[in-house]
Amino acid sequence: MASFTPNLEPAPDASLQFKPKKPRITLQTPSSCPSNQRTQRIKRWRTQRDQHIYSSKLFQALRRSRRTSASREVHETADRVLAGLARGTTRWSRAILTARKVTKHKKAKLPTNNRLRKPDIYRERRKTTAVERKLKVLGRLVPGCLKLSFSNLIEETSDYIAALEMQVRAMTAITEFLCGGTGGGPQPPADRLPSNVNS
Amino acid sequence: MSGRRSRSKQSSVSSITDDQITDLVSKLQHLIPELRRRRFDKVSTSKVLQETCNYIRSLHREVEDLSDRLSQLLASTDSDSDQAAIIRSLLMQ
Numbered sequence: 047m048a049s050f051t052p053n054l055e056p057a058p059d060a061s062l063q064f065k066p067k068k069p070r071i072t073l074q075t076p077s078s079c080p081s082n083q084r085t086q087r088i089k090r091w092r093t094q095r096d097q098h099i100y101s102s103k104l105f106q107a108l109r110r111s112r113r114t115s116a117s118r119e120v121h122e123t124a125d126r127v128l129a130g131l132a133r134g135t136t137r138w139s140r141a142i143l144t145a146r147k148v149t150k151h152k153k154a155k156l157p158t159n160n161r162l163r164k165p166d167i168y169r170e171r172r173k174t175t176a177v178e179r180k181l182k183v184l185g186r187l188v189p190g191c192l193k194l195s196f197s198n199l200i201e202e203t204s205d206y207i208a209a210l211e212m213q214v215r216a217m218t219a220i221t222e223f224l225c226g227g228t229g230g231g232p233q234p235p236a237d238r239l240p241s242n243v244n245s
Numbered sequence: 246m247s248g249r250r251s252r253s254k255q256s257s258v259s260s261i262t263d264d265q266i267t268d269l270v271s272k273l274q275h276l277i278p279e280l281r282r283r284r285f286d287k288v289s290t291s292k293v294l295q296e297t298c299n300y301i302r303s304l305h306r307e308v309e310d311l312s313d314r315l316s317q318l319l320a321s322t323d324s325d326s327d328q329a330a331i332i333r334s335l336l337m338q
Contacts, residue, residue: 098336101336102333102336102337105332105333105336106333108315108319109333115316115319116316117309117312117313117315117316117317118312119316120312120313120315120316121308121309121312124308124312125308176291177290177291177294180291180294180295180298181294183294183298184294184297184298184301187298187301187302187305188301195261196261196266196269197261197265197269200269200272200273201269203273203297203301204272204276206301207276207277207297207300207301207304208276210301210304210305210308211304213308214304214307214308214311217308217311217312217315218311221311221314221315221318223332224315224318224319
Protein backbone atom coordinates (compact mmCIF):
# COMPACT_ATOMS: atom_id res chain seq x y z
CA MET A 47 0.00 0.00 0.00
CA ALA A 48 2.95 2.24 0.41
CA SER A 49 2.94 3.11 -3.21
CA PHE A 50 -0.37 4.82 -2.84
CA THR A 51 0.56 7.12 -0.06
CA PRO A 52 -0.24 10.54 -1.45
CA ASN A 53 3.16 11.70 -2.43
CA LEU A 54 2.00 12.94 -5.72
CA GLU A 55 1.85 16.62 -6.04
CA PRO A 56 -0.97 17.50 -8.45
CA ALA A 57 1.12 17.22 -11.53
CA PRO A 58 -0.50 18.47 -14.69
CA ASP A 59 0.47 16.69 -17.81
CA ALA A 60 2.81 19.40 -18.87
CA SER A 61 5.10 18.71 -16.02
CA LEU A 62 5.75 15.18 -17.07
CA GLN A 63 9.35 15.92 -17.74
CA PHE A 64 12.24 13.90 -16.71
CA LYS A 65 13.83 16.66 -14.75
CA PRO A 66 11.81 16.56 -11.58
CA LYS A 67 12.15 19.87 -9.88
CA LYS A 68 10.47 19.07 -6.61
CA PRO A 69 13.00 17.90 -4.08
CA ARG A 70 10.45 16.97 -1.50
CA ILE A 71 9.95 13.57 -2.96
CA THR A 72 11.43 11.12 -0.56
CA LEU A 73 13.18 9.02 -3.13
CA GLN A 74 16.42 10.23 -4.55
CA THR A 75 15.60 12.16 -7.64
CA PRO A 76 17.83 13.22 -10.45
CA SER A 77 17.39 16.81 -9.46
CA SER A 78 20.59 16.58 -7.53
CA CYS A 79 22.55 15.64 -10.61
CA PRO A 80 23.71 18.26 -13.01
CA SER A 81 21.55 18.52 -16.06
CA ASN A 82 23.04 15.34 -17.38
CA GLN A 83 20.56 13.90 -19.71
CA ARG A 84 21.98 10.45 -19.57
CA THR A 85 21.73 10.28 -15.80
CA GLN A 86 18.18 11.45 -15.97
CA ARG A 87 17.40 8.83 -18.51
CA ILE A 88 18.86 6.22 -16.20
CA LYS A 89 16.66 7.32 -13.37
CA ARG A 90 13.74 7.79 -15.60
CA TRP A 91 11.50 4.92 -14.71
CA ARG A 92 12.70 4.41 -11.26
CA THR A 93 11.36 7.29 -9.28
CA GLN A 94 8.33 6.86 -7.14
CA ARG A 95 6.86 9.84 -8.85
CA ASP A 96 6.93 8.24 -12.24
CA GLN A 97 5.39 5.16 -10.81
CA HIS A 98 2.64 7.14 -9.17
CA ILE A 99 1.90 8.95 -12.37
CA TYR A 100 1.76 5.73 -14.27
CA SER A 101 -0.43 4.01 -11.69
CA SER A 102 -2.97 6.77 -11.62
CA LYS A 103 -3.08 7.11 -15.37
CA LEU A 104 -3.43 3.42 -15.81
CA PHE A 105 -6.13 3.22 -13.23
CA GLN A 106 -8.08 6.00 -14.84
CA ALA A 107 -7.74 4.42 -18.22
CA LEU A 108 -8.92 1.11 -16.87
CA ARG A 109 -11.92 2.65 -15.19
CA ARG A 110 -12.84 4.57 -18.27
CA SER A 111 -12.66 1.62 -20.57
CA ARG A 112 -15.67 -0.60 -20.34
CA ARG A 113 -13.97 -3.57 -21.88
CA THR A 114 -11.56 -4.47 -19.19
CA SER A 115 -12.83 -7.94 -18.69
CA ALA A 116 -10.33 -9.28 -21.18
CA SER A 117 -6.85 -9.59 -19.91
CA ARG A 118 -5.54 -8.68 -23.29
CA GLU A 119 -7.32 -5.33 -23.16
CA VAL A 120 -5.79 -4.64 -19.82
CA HIS A 121 -2.37 -5.58 -21.10
CA GLU A 122 -2.69 -3.37 -24.11
CA THR A 123 -3.97 -0.48 -22.06
CA ALA A 124 -1.08 -0.87 -19.67
CA ASP A 125 1.37 -0.88 -22.55
CA ARG A 126 -0.22 2.14 -24.16
CA VAL A 127 -0.15 4.17 -20.99
CA LEU A 128 3.44 3.14 -20.45
CA ALA A 129 4.39 4.13 -23.95
CA GLY A 130 2.50 7.38 -23.57
CA LEU A 131 4.57 8.28 -20.56
CA ALA A 132 7.69 8.07 -22.63
CA ARG A 133 6.51 11.04 -24.63
CA GLY A 134 7.72 9.71 -27.91
CA THR A 135 11.34 9.80 -26.98
CA THR A 136 12.00 6.15 -27.50
CA ARG A 137 11.46 3.92 -30.43
CA TRP A 138 9.71 1.17 -28.55
CA SER A 139 7.16 3.59 -27.17
CA ARG A 140 6.42 5.00 -30.57
CA ALA A 141 6.09 1.50 -31.97
CA ILE A 142 3.61 0.55 -29.28
CA LEU A 143 1.52 3.62 -29.85
CA THR A 144 1.40 3.27 -33.59
CA ALA A 145 0.78 -0.44 -33.54
CA ARG A 146 -2.36 -0.19 -31.48
CA LYS A 147 -4.92 -1.52 -33.85
CA VAL A 148 -2.84 -4.21 -35.37
CA THR A 149 -3.93 -7.62 -34.32
CA LYS A 150 -1.21 -9.91 -33.22
CA HIS A 151 -0.43 -11.59 -36.45
CA LYS A 152 3.16 -12.46 -36.30
CA LYS A 153 4.43 -12.49 -39.80
CA ALA A 154 5.58 -15.99 -40.42
CA LYS A 155 9.03 -15.96 -41.80
CA LEU A 156 8.47 -16.89 -45.38
CA PRO A 157 10.68 -19.77 -46.27
CA THR A 158 12.91 -18.76 -49.11
CA ASN A 159 12.24 -20.77 -52.18
CA ASN A 160 15.00 -23.27 -52.16
CA ARG A 161 15.10 -23.67 -55.86
CA LEU A 162 16.09 -20.09 -56.33
CA ARG A 163 18.78 -20.07 -53.74
CA LYS A 164 22.23 -20.85 -54.80
CA PRO A 165 23.71 -23.67 -52.87
CA ASP A 166 25.60 -22.55 -49.87
CA ILE A 167 29.02 -23.13 -51.27
CA TYR A 168 28.37 -20.52 -53.93
CA ARG A 169 26.81 -17.98 -51.68
CA GLU A 170 29.32 -16.34 -49.49
CA ARG A 171 27.19 -16.66 -46.48
CA ARG A 172 28.51 -14.77 -43.57
CA LYS A 173 28.06 -17.03 -40.63
CA THR A 174 25.82 -15.43 -38.10
CA THR A 175 27.58 -15.63 -34.85
CA ALA A 176 25.82 -16.52 -31.67
CA VAL A 177 25.96 -12.91 -30.60
CA GLU A 178 24.36 -11.72 -33.77
CA ARG A 179 21.63 -14.28 -33.50
CA LYS A 180 20.87 -13.20 -29.98
CA LEU A 181 20.86 -9.59 -31.02
CA LYS A 182 18.23 -10.45 -33.53
CA VAL A 183 16.11 -12.17 -30.92
CA LEU A 184 16.47 -9.16 -28.70
CA GLY A 185 15.42 -6.92 -31.52
CA ARG A 186 12.27 -8.91 -31.91
CA LEU A 187 11.46 -8.76 -28.23
CA VAL A 188 11.66 -5.02 -27.91
CA PRO A 189 8.87 -3.50 -29.94
CA GLY A 190 9.90 -1.57 -32.96
CA CYS A 191 13.50 -2.49 -32.74
CA LEU A 192 14.10 -4.90 -35.52
CA LYS A 193 17.06 -3.90 -37.64
CA LEU A 194 18.42 -1.37 -35.27
CA SER A 195 22.09 -0.70 -34.89
CA PHE A 196 23.82 -2.29 -31.97
CA SER A 197 24.18 0.76 -29.79
CA ASN A 198 20.66 1.97 -30.47
CA LEU A 199 19.28 -1.42 -29.69
CA ILE A 200 21.07 -1.54 -26.39
CA GLU A 201 19.84 1.92 -25.50
CA GLU A 202 16.28 1.03 -26.34
CA THR A 203 16.57 -2.21 -24.43
CA SER A 204 17.79 -0.50 -21.30
CA ASP A 205 14.96 1.95 -21.36
CA TYR A 206 12.46 -0.74 -22.17
CA ILE A 207 13.59 -2.96 -19.32
CA ALA A 208 13.38 -0.11 -16.84
CA ALA A 209 9.92 0.76 -18.08
CA LEU A 210 8.75 -2.84 -17.88
CA GLU A 211 10.01 -3.14 -14.33
CA MET A 212 8.09 -0.08 -13.38
CA GLN A 213 5.04 -1.42 -15.12
CA VAL A 214 5.26 -4.58 -13.07
CA ARG A 215 5.65 -2.66 -9.84
CA ALA A 216 2.77 -0.36 -10.59
CA MET A 217 0.42 -3.10 -11.71
CA THR A 218 1.27 -5.17 -8.68
CA ALA A 219 0.47 -2.22 -6.49
CA ILE A 220 -2.84 -1.62 -8.22
CA THR A 221 -3.74 -5.27 -7.92
CA GLU A 222 -2.92 -5.37 -4.25
CA PHE A 223 -4.84 -2.20 -3.79
CA LEU A 224 -7.91 -3.59 -5.45
CA CYS A 225 -7.63 -6.88 -3.64
CA GLY A 226 -6.67 -5.87 -0.20
CA GLY A 227 -7.62 -2.23 -0.12
CA THR A 228 -11.24 -2.83 0.41
CA GLY A 229 -10.45 -5.33 3.12
CA GLY A 230 -7.37 -4.32 4.98
CA GLY A 231 -6.27 -0.92 3.86
CA PRO A 232 -7.44 2.54 4.79
CA GLN A 233 -11.17 2.27 4.71
CA PRO A 234 -12.79 4.67 2.35
CA PRO A 235 -15.44 6.63 4.18
CA ALA A 236 -18.39 5.29 2.17
CA ASP A 237 -19.91 2.16 3.50
CA ARG A 238 -21.09 1.04 0.18
CA LEU A 239 -18.28 -1.32 -0.59
CA PRO A 240 -19.04 -4.17 -2.91
CA SER A 241 -19.69 -7.40 -1.21
CA ASN A 242 -16.68 -9.18 -2.58
CA VAL A 243 -14.49 -7.74 0.07
CA ASN A 244 -12.95 -11.07 0.78
CA SER A 245 -12.30 -12.14 -2.78
CA MET B 246 36.22 1.51 -40.62
CA SER B 247 33.51 1.02 -43.16
CA GLY B 248 35.85 -0.97 -45.29
CA ARG B 249 36.35 -3.60 -42.73
CA ARG B 250 33.88 -5.92 -44.32
CA SER B 251 33.35 -6.09 -48.01
CA ARG B 252 29.68 -6.74 -47.70
CA SER B 253 27.24 -3.94 -47.75
CA LYS B 254 24.95 -5.79 -45.49
CA GLN B 255 26.99 -5.67 -42.38
CA SER B 256 25.86 -5.71 -38.87
CA SER B 257 26.73 -2.61 -37.01
CA VAL B 258 28.80 -4.55 -34.61
CA SER B 259 31.70 -3.98 -36.90
CA SER B 260 31.28 -0.26 -37.28
CA ILE B 261 31.68 0.82 -33.71
CA THR B 262 34.66 0.35 -31.55
CA ASP B 263 35.14 -2.61 -29.32
CA ASP B 264 35.27 -0.36 -26.33
CA GLN B 265 31.88 1.03 -27.08
CA ILE B 266 30.56 -2.45 -27.40
CA THR B 267 31.89 -3.55 -24.05
CA ASP B 268 30.59 -0.37 -22.51
CA LEU B 269 27.11 -0.89 -23.77
CA VAL B 270 27.13 -4.54 -22.87
CA SER B 271 28.23 -3.81 -19.35
CA LYS B 272 25.55 -1.19 -19.07
CA LEU B 273 23.02 -3.79 -20.07
CA GLN B 274 24.52 -6.27 -17.68
CA HIS B 275 23.97 -3.85 -14.87
CA LEU B 276 20.28 -3.85 -15.53
CA ILE B 277 19.76 -7.54 -15.38
CA PRO B 278 19.28 -8.67 -11.81
CA GLU B 279 20.76 -12.07 -12.61
CA LEU B 280 24.00 -10.62 -13.71
CA ARG B 281 24.24 -7.68 -11.43
CA ARG B 282 26.07 -9.47 -8.71
CA ARG B 283 28.60 -10.78 -11.17
CA ARG B 284 29.48 -7.34 -12.29
CA PHE B 285 33.14 -7.75 -11.73
CA ASP B 286 33.53 -10.94 -13.60
CA LYS B 287 33.71 -10.90 -17.29
CA VAL B 288 30.39 -12.06 -18.51
CA SER B 289 30.44 -12.86 -22.16
CA THR B 290 28.38 -10.75 -24.50
CA SER B 291 26.47 -13.74 -25.62
CA LYS B 292 25.46 -14.55 -22.09
CA VAL B 293 24.45 -10.99 -21.36
CA LEU B 294 22.24 -10.93 -24.42
CA GLN B 295 20.77 -14.28 -23.58
CA GLU B 296 19.95 -13.22 -20.07
CA THR B 297 18.50 -9.98 -21.35
CA CYS B 298 16.15 -11.83 -23.64
CA ASN B 299 15.16 -14.17 -20.86
CA TYR B 300 14.59 -11.32 -18.50
CA ILE B 301 12.44 -9.40 -20.94
CA ARG B 302 10.39 -12.49 -21.60
CA SER B 303 9.87 -13.07 -17.92
CA LEU B 304 8.82 -9.47 -17.47
CA HIS B 305 6.35 -9.88 -20.29
CA ARG B 306 4.96 -12.94 -18.61
CA GLU B 307 4.61 -11.12 -15.34
CA VAL B 308 2.72 -8.31 -17.00
CA GLU B 309 0.49 -10.86 -18.67
CA ASP B 310 -0.31 -12.48 -15.37
CA LEU B 311 -0.89 -9.17 -13.70
CA SER B 312 -3.20 -7.96 -16.41
CA ASP B 313 -5.05 -11.21 -16.14
CA ARG B 314 -5.59 -10.70 -12.46
CA LEU B 315 -6.44 -7.08 -12.94
CA SER B 316 -9.04 -7.87 -15.53
CA GLN B 317 -10.71 -10.30 -13.17
CA LEU B 318 -10.58 -7.83 -10.33
CA LEU B 319 -11.92 -5.03 -12.41
CA ALA B 320 -14.73 -7.14 -13.71
CA SER B 321 -15.85 -7.77 -10.19
CA THR B 322 -15.46 -4.30 -8.80
CA ASP B 323 -16.72 -2.49 -11.78
CA SER B 324 -20.07 -1.54 -10.41
CA ASP B 325 -19.58 1.16 -7.88
CA SER B 326 -18.66 4.46 -9.41
CA ASP B 327 -18.51 6.13 -6.05
CA GLN B 328 -15.83 3.80 -5.03
CA ALA B 329 -13.99 4.64 -8.19
CA ALA B 330 -14.11 8.30 -7.30
CA ILE B 331 -12.75 7.56 -3.87
CA ILE B 332 -9.94 5.49 -5.25
CA ARG B 333 -9.12 8.20 -7.71
CA SER B 334 -8.92 10.77 -5.03
CA LEU B 335 -6.70 8.52 -2.98
CA LEU B 336 -4.44 8.04 -5.91
CA MET B 337 -4.13 11.60 -6.96
CA GLN B 338 -4.56 13.55 -3.75
